[in-house]
Amino acid sequence: MSGPVATAEKAYVLLRLGERQFAVPAELVEELAAAGRLERIPHTTPQVEGVIVRRKRVLAVRDVARMLTGRALPLHRFYLVVRQPYGDATESEAIPVTGDCELLTGMVALPRGERDPDYVAGWIDLSSEQVLVLDLTKLIAEAPGAPAETAEHRA
Amino acid sequence: MIAPAASTEARATGRREPRPVIVFEVAGRAMAIPAGEVLEIRSTDSLAGEAAAFEPLEFPWIRHTIEREGTLHYVVNLGVLFSLARTRPTLVLFLRGAQCALLVDRIERMDAISWVFALPRAFRGSERSWYLGLALFDDEVVPMLNARGILTPEQQAQLAARLPETLAGTVPA
Numbered sequence: 001m002s003g004p005v006a007t008a009e010k011a012y013v014l015l016r017l018g019e020r021q022f023a024v025p026a027e028l029v030e031e032l033a034a035a036g037r038l039e040r041i042p043h044t045t046p047q048v049e050g051v052i053v054r055r056k057r058v059l060a061v062r063d064v065a066r067m068l069t070g071r072a073l074p075l076h077r078f079y080l081v082v083r084q085p086y087g088d089a090t091e092s093e094a095i096p097v098t099g100d101c102e103l104l105t106g107m108v109a110l111p112r113g114e115r116d117p118d119y120v121a122g123w124i125d126l127s128s129e130q131v132l133v134l135d136l137t138k139l140i141a142e143a144p145g146a147p148a149e150t151a152e153h154r155a
Numbered sequence: 156m157i158a159p160a161a162s163t164e165a166r167a168t169g170r171r172e173p174r175p176v177i178v179f180e181v182a183g184r185a186m187a188i189p190a191g192e193v194l195e196i197r198s199t200d201s202l203a204g205e206a207a208a209f210e211p212l213e214f215p216w217i218r219h220t221i222e223r224e225g226t227l228h229y230v231v232n233l234g235v236l237f238s239l240a241r242t243r244p245t246l247v248l249f250l251r252g253a254q255c256a257l258l259v260d261r262i263e264r265m266d267a268i269s270w271v272f273a274l275p276r277a278f279r280g281s282e283r284s285w286y287l288g289l290a291l292f293d294d295e296v297v298p299m300l301n302a303r304g305i306l307t308p309e310q311q312a313q314l315a316a317r318l319p320e321t322l323a324g325t326v327p328a
Contacts, residue, residue, distance in 0.1 A: 039296040041289070042184070042237030044280030051275065051289065051296055058289050058296060060277030086276045093277055140277075 010109065012124060014102040014131065015080055015095070017065040018073060023104070023124050023133045030081040030092055032101050047143040052079065052094055059094045064139060073098060085137055109133050118142060173267035176290070178297065179248070179259045182239035185297045187290055190265065192302035194223065194251040199258070202247055206230065211317045214310070220318075221256060223249050228256040229314055231305055250302045254311055257300075266292065271299045 011026035033054055038061060040050040049061045059081065065073045079094035080101060109122035110130075119139035124131045175190035206219040209229070216236035217229050228249055234242050244258035271288030284304035290297045306314070 037294075041282070041296065041298045042239065042285075043278050043282040045278050045282065048277050053291065053294055053296060058272040058275060058291070060275035062277055084277070089276075091276050093275070 008108070009106050011103060011105045012107050012109070012133065013080065014104055016098045016100045018069050018071065018098060020069055021129070021131050022068065023109075023131050024080075024082060024136060025121075025133070026103060026105075028082045028084075028136065030083060032097075033079045033081055033094070035076055035078055035096070047140070049096070054079075054081065054092075054094070057092065059092050061094045061096060062140070063096055064134075064136075065096065067139065067143060068134075082136060084140070171269040173269045176266050176268050176299070177248075178263045178266055178292070179246075180261050180263050181233045181237065181244075181259050182242045184237075184239060185263060185292075185295065186233070186259075186300055187266070187268075187297050188248070188250075188257075188300040188302060189287075192250055192253070193248050195249040196262070197247050197249070199245055199247055209318065211314060214314065217314070221247070221249075223256070226254065227318075228254060229306060229311075230256045230258060232258045234258070234260075236305070250305075253302045253305070255302075255306050257305070268292075268299075 012023040013026050013029045014021055014023050016022075036052050036054070038050045038052060047062055047064065047067065049063045051058050051060055053059075059079075061079065063072060065071065073096050075098075076096035077099040078097050078101065080097050081092055081094050083090045084093045104124065107124050109124050112120045112122050119135050119142055121133040121135040121138075124133060176187045177190050177193060178185055178187045180186070202221060206221050208218070209220045210218050214229075216232045218232065219230040221228050221230055230247065232244065234240065234244070242260050244260055246259050246262065248257040248259060250256065268290050271290045273288050274283060274286050282298075284307055285298070285301060286304070287299040287301045290299045
């Protein structure tokens with residue numbers, strides 16, 4: 001039986017949600033934007049806070065902090081704008097972050113453990129801690145109230 | 156018809172003739188609807204004698220029906236439907252070609268718009284039916300209501316099944 005195999009070298013963006021750090025593949029990140037005016041529209045989708053206008057685009061703001069850390073971010077300083085796949089298409093979305101994002105290059109992620117939730121894509125070993133690499137598509141699929149349609153996107 | 160853009164990132168191709176929209180307010184929130192979808196606007200006071208009580212338990216945002224031009228309209232309290240703060244609506248917007256009338260607080264203005272942003276795909280709930288998309292007025296994002304999506308065909312069928320006989324005759328087949 002072979003042991004876990006590390007993935008190839010990639011770049012990751014390290015983001016902070018409250019006291020915890022997470023990583024997402026840098027190829028999915030468009031920009032780090034200063035927090036602008038959050039527009040709340042009536043809706044029934046869990047995890048989505050509202051929308052922001054950014055570069056003449058309307059982006060959904062998805063608060064993943066509550067799901068990952070158990071509490072919403074009372075204050076955030078930036079939005080990390082990421083490309084989120086929806087089937088064959090992608091759409092940009094904004095994730096509120098506390099700040100202090102970093103770009104890590106040449107990193108080799110360790111594979112996810114068997115008991116890790118589906119949204120864990122792997123782990124990055126930093127000197128101070130192991131940082132969870134997020135699979136944003138699966139994270140959204142596991143959000144409360146996510147329809148089966150989302151799971152189909154994962155296939 | 157105001158066309159939604161192909162995505163949240165792209166405007167509709169080509170220039171379209173600006174179409175009039177009515178911007179109104181519900182519990183302090185601005186919303187809009189294509190003016191062509193509105194048949195009539197009346198004050199709630201002026202309709203006091205015309206509304207019939209109808210309170211289906213599954214639809215707490217409906218408390219009355221009103222007949223207009225031979226068609227029964229379910230009066231939808233948008234503030235309750237959208238879980239906004241309680242207010243006292245002063246106006247009723249009767250919709251053209253839809254079986255509902257909307258209770259709103261006030262008309263803010265008439266405006267014109269050529270296109271709306273498609274609702275971001277992150278939104279997956281009832282809002283996909285409620286809105287045609289999102290309009291941008293001077294950096295203010297305003298949901299553009301879909302007159303035919305406030306009540307889905309399934310909801311209309313459920314409501315029709317619960318109507319008392321005295322009202323059922325005015326529901327279109």
